[in-house]
Amino acid sequence: MKNNYKAKNRVGLLSLCLFLGYFGFAQTSDEVQLRKIYDAALTQGKAYDWLNYLSNQIGARLSGSIQAEQAVAYTKEELDALGLDQVWLQPVMVPKWVRGTPEFAYFETDPGITTNVPITALGGSVPTPPKGIKAKLIEVQSIGELEELGADKIAGKIVFFNRPMDARYINTLESYSGVVDQRVSGAMEAAKFGALGVIVRSMNLRLDDFPHTGALSYGDTPENEKIPAAAISTNTAELLSTTLKLNPDIHFYFKQNCKQFDDIQSFNVIGEIKGSTHPDEIIVVGGHLDSWDLGDGSHDDGAGCVQSMEVLRLFKEIGYKPKRTIRVVLFMNGENGLRGGLKYAEVAQKNNENHIFALESDAGGFSPRGFSFDCSDTHFKRIKGWKNLFEPYNVHLFLRGGSGADIAPLKNDTIVLAGLRPDSQRYFEHHHSDNDTFEHVNKRELELGAAAMASLVYLFDVHGMDAAKE
Amino acid sequence: MKNNYKAKNRVGLLSLCLFLGYFGFAQTSDEVQLRKIYDAALTQGKAYDWLNYLSNQIGARLSGSIQAEQAVAYTKEELDALGLDQVWLQPVMVPKWVRGTPEFAYFETDPGITTNVPITALGGSVPTPPKGIKAKLIEVQSIGELEELGADKIAGKIVFFNRPMDARYINTLESYSGVVDQRVSGAMEAAKFGALGVIVRSMNLRLDDFPHTGALSYGDTPENEKIPAAAISTNTAELLSTTLKLNPDIHFYFKQNCKQFDDIQSFNVIGEIKGSTHPDEIIVVGGHLDSWDLGDGSHDDGAGCVQSMEVLRLFKEIGYKPKRTIRVVLFMNGENGLRGGLKYAEVAQKNNENHIFALESDAGGFSPRGFSFDCSDTHFKRIKGWKNLFEPYNVHLFLRGGSGADIAPLKNDTIVLAGLRPDSQRYFEHHHSDNDTFEHVNKRELELGAAAMASLVYLFDVHGMDAAKE
Numbered sequence: 001m002k003n004n005y006k007a008k009n010r011v012g013l014l015s016l017c018l019f020l021g022y023f024g025f026a027q028t029s030d031e032v033q034l035r036k037i038y039d040a041a042l043t044q045g046k047a048y049d050w051l052n053y054l055s056n057q058i059g060a061r062l063s064g065s066i067q068a069e070q071a072v073a074y075t076k077e078e079l080d081a082l083g084l085d086q087v088w089l090q091p092v093m094v095p096k097w098v099r100g101t102p103e104f105a106y107f108e109t110d111p112g113i114t115t116n117v118p119i120t121a122l123g124g125s126v127p128t129p130p131k132g133i134k135a136k137l138i139e140v141q142s143i144g145e146l147e148e149l150g151a152d153k154i155a156g157k158i159v160f161f162n163r164p165m166d167a168r169y170i171n172t173l174e175s176y177s178g179v180v181d182q183r184v185s186g187a188m189e190a191a192k193f194g195a196l197g198v199i200v201r202s203m204n205l206r207l208d209d210f211p212h213t214g215a216l217s218y219g220d221t222p223e224n225e226k227i228p229a230a231a232i233s234t235n236t237a238e239l240l241s242t243t244l245k246l247n248p249d250i251h252f253y254f255k256q257n258c259k260q261f262d263d264i265q266s267f268n269v270i271g272e273i274k275g276s277t278h279p280d281e282i283i284v285v286g287g288h289l290d291s292w293d294l295g296d297g298s299h300d301d302g303a304g305c306v307q308s309m310e311v312l313r314l315f316k317e318i319g320y321k322p323k324r325t326i327r328v329v330l331f332m333n334g335e336n337g338l339r340g341g342l343k344y345a346e347v348a349q350k351n352n353e354n355h356i357f358a359l360e361s362d363a364g365g366f367s368p369r370g371f372s373f374d375c376s377d378t379h380f381k382r383i384k385g386w387k388n389l390f391e392p393y394n395v396h397l398f399l400r401g402g403s404g405a406d407i408a409p410l411k412n413d414t415i416v417l418a419g420l421r422p423d424s425q426r427y428f429e430h431h432h433s434d435n436d437t438f439e440h441v442n443k444r445e446l447e448l449g450a451a452a453m454a455s456l457v458y459l460f461d462v463h464g465m466d467a468a469k470e
Numbered sequence: 471m472k473n474n475y476k477a478k479n480r481v482g483l484l485s486l487c488l489f490l491g492y493f494g495f496a497q498t499s500d501e502v503q504l505r506k507i508y509d510a511a512l513t514q515g516k517a518y519d520w521l522n523y524l525s526n527q528i529g530a531r532l533s534g535s536i537q538a539e540q541a542v543a544y545t546k547e548e549l550d551a552l553g554l555d556q557v558w559l560q561p562v563m564v565p566k567w568v569r570g571t572p573e574f575a576y577f578e579t580d581p582g583i584t585t586n587v588p589i590t591a592l593g594g595s596v597p598t599p600p601k602g603i604k605a606k607l608i609e610v611q612s613i614g615e616l617e618e619l620g621a622d623k624i625a626g627k628i629v630f631f632n633r634p635m636d637a638r639y640i641n642t643l644e645s646y647s648g649v650v651d652q653r654v655s656g657a658m659e660a661a662k663f664g665a666l667g668v669i670v671r672s673m674n675l676r677l678d679d680f681p682h683t684g685a686l687s688y689g690d691t692p693e694n695e696k697i698p699a700a701a702i703s704t705n706t707a708e709l710l711s712t713t714l715k716l717n718p719d720i721h722f723y724f725k726q727n728c729k730q731f732d733d734i735q736s737f738n739v740i741g742e743i744k745g746s747t748h749p750d751e752i753i754v755v756g757g758h759l760d761s762w763d764l765g766d767g768s769h770d771d772g773a774g775c776v777q778s779m780e781v782l783r784l785f786k787e788i789g790y791k792p793k794r795t796i797r798v799v800l801f802m803n804g805e806n807g808l809r810g811g812l813k814y815a816e817v818a819q820k821n822n823e824n825h826i827f828a829l830e831s832d833a834g835g836f837s838p839r840g841f842s843f844d845c846s847d848t849h850f851k852r853i854k855g856w857k858n859l860f861e862p863y864n865v866h867l868f869l870r871g872g873s874g875a876d877i878a879p880l881k882n883d884t885i886v887l888a889g890l891r892p893d894s895q896r897y898f899e900h901h902h903s904d905n906d907t908f909e910h911v912n913k914r915e916l917e918l919g920a921a922a923m924a925s926l927v928y929l930f931d932v933h934g935m936d937a938a939k940e
Contacts, residue, residue: 038638038640039638042637042638043637043638167512167513167914168508168509168512168513170508170862170863170864170918171864172914205914206913367837367893367895369864392640393640394640394641394839394867397864423837423893425837425912425914425915425918426912426914426915442895442896443676444637444642444675444895444896445895445896448640448895
């Protein structure tokens, strides 16, 4: 783009136009508040600094790890410093799975002729035997294909799930939904046909060298029948598939010594500003504090945590005193168990707490496009009435759909659940891999997400969902 | 984000839902065509490969450079290979400004105590004397401040323009408009008060170490009164400003030996598919083929060029035969003269060509959000009727506003001019600097932009702007 400034005598006019365009005319108090929120987020934002610490000083923080506990301590300390009405840790038992020494893998085209490939154990996988597993590969595109092939062709082999994400979806989360069964259930299903192990093409739309981990489920598979499972990169998957077409007899070797330990105590980190007029009506904003153990978990979900913390800080910053109780919840164990989300909902129900709205950010720290709402038609109609307030910020995509896994256990007939919807194009290049690191989060994009979240929370707070109470 | 796949017996249902959600029901032919365009762009796209070549094999391609001529030859060859009805080069004389040996700069806090800083000459600047310029600095926030200070305080010094981009604008192009006068007119205005030279804070919202170049104008300043001007990085600007507060007597030194040569012949690269029923109605899609001489010009505007080429290729790919003539124009000299755009419009007028629509992509290869239209109210109303077709692709932000500098000379009472509007948050971190390189362009985002452009061109082609001719 070239200069769109034309002549010096237009500067005055241009500045005036921008000034008017920026500050507008005759604004409602909601418009004024949203503008204050955005200005504070974009000029005095704290989210990026928090994320820097969480990502670069603490790093990856899988449930049960030392880093997860460091993240609990750090975020509690930072929330304490905000001068909220209350900050506390909510105990929750979480699974502890440890990757162990780095995995190792190669394929062998002829005896002794091997090519090493990057590999990562799937979260929750059992280890291979200490010497690893070496076997022929059988490539499949789906779990259904296992049935067609049968035990004859599968037993004694390593099953290679290679169905790629469908590039045609505009929302990459839909592409993800279309392939993730291979990672989640591939090992459980392949074991039924006598497979020795499973390797899965990473859930990534780009061809690159990063293997992406993520949770698997063994269902009710008996302990001694569980088989190890790992992810290979998209480039490795393409290479293996091509090589298999030339030589179906190649062998694949992989070794991993990951281990599941007993559950361990951890915490949800919670802070709140007490409501001035309806303290019994609670609004939650949150993300999950744990991450996978690859990269540093900046997009998934460091971004969502610092944005949620920022919502409360922004209210303090602009001097907004909420009518209702606004609570930030950093959920532990979002990745492999959802124990934090389940515990939070359990305690809320036990205490008869009335949650009217919960908002989660767990789809990356990218430029925000809007929100997805899980609520009644009546509520959605009311919410859509606020859409025009978000248009100046270009974050007015209001959809019906899922919210976030960590807040989903709060669902009931009256609550509104929502998820921030950032641009999804780059997300799966980072998700659950060594490529999810701080430098891939853009400061302004992160801040715009926090401002959008604070704006929506503000509107729920000031107007509520029950017209009579306004 | 964690797995949103819940139980294996839902896979079938999920796949079905995705299938239906994807293909939809009872589609209009426009819906079907747009889907075809997007599918082809996302699964068989060529734009990214073209950009790879343009950026990594040719690189930066300032008007008048060998690389600009290589880009002309390469893109013509690629258009030739598409089997269009006609591909040609349109001669145009362009300015040739050459940076020369790398610039050098430092500031001196005490005699002999110097700190080197990165610097880049502004495009079109005169050189410093061979030994460079060393003088005291005077920091200002605006051109208006020069008048207030007057020659007494400015003469014999280097003026340091340091007004930062305003982070509060959501659209960063507005922030840019608010500061670019310093770069464009700073040297011309400071010379009137006897300044020896000018340094300008780079137009970048992020604090980093890249100086950003861009065109300046000397207006009608006599040759012997022109003073040299350069850009410093935002980090350097902050450092200088802080240092000046501690010690107003620091000296700044810079040296550059850039040079303006005589105009040289270059070309617009043009290719077209002849319309089957209204060949006399012309639709143009384009970007500018030249770039600044820093980085490799991937976002500015390699992206726009390959997206425009892709529009015609996509029509070929899906077998769509346009009713009207669709022309891709890769404009030469978009950055420092607009000669290509002016020449194209001049020839079009001379030949009495009837252009009904022109679309430019020149705001980076980021995730597209919509289009900006420069047209009559009647036309805009008609265009808004297509907005719902773009909703499934999340590119339905239809605004009134500018289009693109290269197509602007085509403006008349009847033409519709439009610009692709990608997400603007990251643009000025790359724009006109060493940081505008291929790895910062995302393949899917580039492809989505091309598909959005092809979709809009398709709708103009099939429906036209004159209801009677449909």
